[in-house]
Structure formats: C-alpha cells, structure tokens
Amino acid sequence: xxxxxxxxxxxxxxxxxxxxxxxxxxxxxxxxxxxxxxxxxxxxxxxxxxxxxxxxxxxxxxxxxxxxxxxxxxxxxxxxxxxxxxxxxxxxxxxxxxxxxxxxxxxxxxxxxxxxxxxxxxxxxxxxxxxxxxxxxxxxxxxxxxxxxxxxxxxxxxxxxxxxxxxxxxxxxxxxxxxxxxxxxxxxxxxxxxxxxxxxxxxxxxxxxxxxxxxxxxxxxxxxxxxxxxxxxxxxxxxxxxxxxxxxxxxxxxxxxxxxxxxxxxxxxxxxxxxxxxxxxxxxxxxxxxxxxxxxxxxxxxxxxxxxxxxxxxxxxxxxxxxxxxxxxxxxxxxxxxxxxxxxxxxxxxxxxxxxxxxxxxxxxxxxxxxxxxxxxxxxxxxxxxxxxxxxxxxxxxxxxx
Numbered sequence: 001x002x003x004x005x006x007x008x009x010x011x012x013x014x015x016x017x018x019x020x021x022x023x024x025x026x027x028x029x030x031x032x033x034x035x036x037x038x039x040x041x042x043x044x045x046x047x048x049x050x051x052x053x054x055x056x057x058x059x060x061x062x063x064x065x066x067x068x069x070x071x072x073x074x075x076x077x078x079x080x081x082x083x084x085x086x087x088x089x090x091x092x093x094x095x096x097x098x099x100x101x102x103x104x105x106x107x108x109x110x111x112x113x114x115x116x117x118x119x120x121x122x123x124x125x126x127x128x129x130x131x132x133x134x135x136x137x138x139x140x141x142x143x144x145x146x147x148x149x150x151x152x153x154x155x156x157x158x159x160x161x162x163x164x165x166x167x168x169x170x171x172x173x174x175x176x177x178x179x180x181x182x183x184x185x186x187x188x189x190x191x192x193x194x195x196x197x198x199x200x201x202x203x204x205x206x207x208x209x210x211x212x213x214x215x216x217x218x219x220x221x222x223x224x225x226x227x228x229x230x231x232x233x234x235x236x237x238x239x240x241x242x243x244x245x246x247x248x249x250x251x252x253x254x255x256x257x258x259x260x261x262x263x264x265x266x267x268x269x270x271x272x273x274x275x276x277x278x279x280x281x282x283x284x285x286x287x288x289x290x291x292x293x294x295x296x297x298x299x300x301x302x303x304x305x306x307x308x309x310x311x312x313x314x315x316x317x318x319x320x321x322x323x324x325x326x327x328x329x330x331x332x333x334x335x336x337x338x339x340x341x342x343x344x345x346x347x348x349x350x351x352x353x354x355x356x357x358x359x360x361x362x363x364x365x366x367x368x369x370x371x372x373x374x375x376x377x378x379x380x381x382x383x384x385x386x387x388x389x390x391x392x393x394x395x396x397x398x399x400x401x402x
Contacts, residue, residue, distance in 0.1 A: 237250055365388065
C-alpha cells in the first residue's frame with residue numbers, strides 16, 4: 001500500500017519541506033541546489049581590503065558547498081546560473097572552480113548559464129577545463145539521462161544577457177523516472193513579460209517535472225508547488241550588499257517520483273544586516289556608541305556587515321558628524337556604514353519668527369509645504385528644510401545619505 005506523507009517543519013534550524021510516497025523510497029535522488037555565486041564581484045562600495053576579502057570569501061563559500069556535497073552524499077549538484085558576475089574574471093577563479101568540482105567526480109553536476117554569464121563566444125564557460133562529471137546546458141531546452149539514478153535532468157541556458165521568451169517549453173516526461181530541471185529565470189504569476197527568461201506558473205504546472213531548481217532571485221523562496229511540480233529559488237549562497245540581507249544558503253535533500261524532501265541550509269560566511277536606531281535622547285558620541293552597541297548582537301560585531309540608520313530628532317547642541325562617528329566606532333565592527341536620517345529638534349514656528357537668515361528660510365519653506373499639492377512634493381520640501389537648517393546651523397551635510 002502506498003500512502004502520501006506531507007510535512008512542513010523546522011528541523012534543527014532548517015526550513016524543511018517533505019512530500020513523498022511512503023513505500024516508494026527506492027525512487028529518489030539526493031540533490032543540492034545552489035545559484036547566483038557571482039564570482040569576482042567587484043564590491044566597489046567597500047574598501048579595497050574588505051573588497052578583496054569578500055571576493056575570496058565567495059570562493060570559500062563555494063568550497064563549503066562542495067564539502068557539504070561530500071558530507072551529505074549528494075548525487076546531483078544543480079547550479080542555476082550566474083556563476084560569474086561580469087566580463088572580468090581572475091584566472092585563478094577558473095582554476096579554483098574546476099579543481100573544486102574534481103573533488104566530487106562521482107557527483108553529476110549540471111549548470112544552467114544565466115543573464116550575468118550567458119553561454120556564447122565570449123563565455124568564461126569555454127575557458128574552464130571542466131571535469132567529466134560536469135554538463136552545461138548551452139541554449140535551448142534539452143535533457144540528459146542519468147540511467148543509474150533513474151533520472152532525467154532538463155535544462156536550458158542564456159545565450160545573451162536578455163531572454164525575452166520563455167526557455168521552459170513543452171516537455172514530455174517519462175513518469176517512470178525522476179524528472180528535475182535546472183534553469184535561470186524570473187517566475188511570472190500572470191502573463192507579464194520580462195527580460196530574464198519569463199517562466200510562467202502554468203508552464204511549471206503543465207511540465208510534469210518533479211522539481212525545478214531556479215536561479216536569478218537572490219532570496220530563498222521556500223519550496224513552492226504549481227500543479228504537481230515543486231520549484232524553488234535557492235537564493236545566493238552569500239550576500240553581496242545591503243539589498244541581499246539575512247541568511248543565505250542552498251537547498252538540499254531528496255527528490256522522488258511525485259514528491260520532494262528538501263530543506264534550506266544556511267551556508268554564508270557573513271550576513272548583511274540593517275538596523276534603524278532612534279537616537280532622540282542622545283547628547284554625546286559616547287552615549288550614541290553605547291546605544292548602537294546595545295542594539296546589535298555583541299557576538300556578531302566582527303562577523304557581519306552592518307548598516308546603521310540613525311533616526312529621530314537630535315538636540316541642536318549635539319552636532320552629529322557621520323565621519324567622526326564612523327572613526328570612533330569602526331574598530332568594534334568588521335564593517336559598518338552609518339546613515340544619518342535624523343533631524344534637529346527645533347521649534348520651527350519659533351525659528352520662523354526670527355529676523356535671521358535661518359528664520360526667513362524656515363518661514364519660506366514652511367509656507368511652500370503648506371501650499372504643496374502632493375505628498376512627494378511635501379517630502380522633498382521637508383528634506384530641503386532639514387538640509388537648509390543643517391547648513392545654516394554650520395553643520396556638515398553629506399548629500400550621499402539622501
């Protein structure tokens with residue numbers, strides 16, 4: 001007798017999804033799904049030292065992925081595109097990738113080139129001496145059979161930076177085999193168009209595939225389902241900026257004929273974290289630093305990238321300078337970026353009555369705010385008011401924060 005088992009749970013900090021046939025355990029394959037490695041990202045916003053270290057850490061994270069593949073006895077490694085970030089790659093990176101994949105010579109590796117690293121005449125994929133266990137999908141949809149695993153792997157690859165038409169065409173699957181796909185693209189709920197291989201939900205549902213490993217979005221999507229097909233974005237394994245915050249990792253587990261048992265495994269070395277801190281009650285730099293440190297996990301000061309957004313109304317006598325604050329606090333963090341969005345606690349009505357330049361400026365801007373016809377215009381005028389008060393109070397203004 002065959003029964004279906006459904007399970008959605010957190011196990012040892014892992015997000016786990018399991019849908020399988022009890023009594024049909026012989027038909028399964030152990031996979032690891034990763035994507036968006038973006039080797040040799042330039043990290044232009046960071047200092048030279050931190051930038052170089054971040055590049056090396058991307059390689060270290062890939063090594064950890066290979067280590068995990070070995071430890072968990074993974075049979076198939078799926079890399080869903082954007083292995084390379086841009087048109088500049090260090091030769092050592094190419095050697096490193098090949099050497100790491102040689103460590104798992106018994107594991108079948110399938111790669112689907114993405115929009116950052118399309119497969120064409122200038123592709124870095126042609127410069128790597130790939131081990132025999134690696135197969136790269138070079139364009140139109142195709143499949144490779146892995147008979148010893150009772151498996152069919154489908155895939156397609158970008159040939160240019162943009163793919164306006166879906167690469168997920170009609171598929172005729174052999175339902176006696178496990179069918180999985182690796183592909184790079186943007187899932188669309190409706191009929192909207194996009195430039196990054198629009199993958200439509202109805203195509204996923206009609207595909208008959210057991211699992212689709214997707215790359216492009218840099219955040220773990222959860223294990224999703226359309227029709228009888230499961231699909232997911234693994235997200236990137238290591239964040240590269242404050243637009244890629246939180247835990248980053250890979251998807252690992254089993255795929256069955258008709259079900260999956262997969263979980264998300266964090267694997268990043270560092271996280272990008274943003275904290276907003278109200279400093280309205282602060283009078284000195286020492287108080288401010290203590291406030292920031294109290295809002296951050298002390299065990300992670302030296303581990304992660306932090307962006308601290310200061311907000312609230314500060315007293316007029318406290319002349320807050322981001323450069324000075326950064327110098328005073330940077331030794332306590334691996335990396336910290338200070339963004340000052342505070343305003344000065346002043347009585348605008350009282351200041352507007354003054355016969356000073358500041359008073360005349362405040363009165364004029366306040367009148368314009370009252371007359372503004374839209375919220376956007378009011379917000380812009382409020383920003384002008386803040387910057388103007390700072391300037392007229394002989395404070396340094398950093399326009400990069402606005």
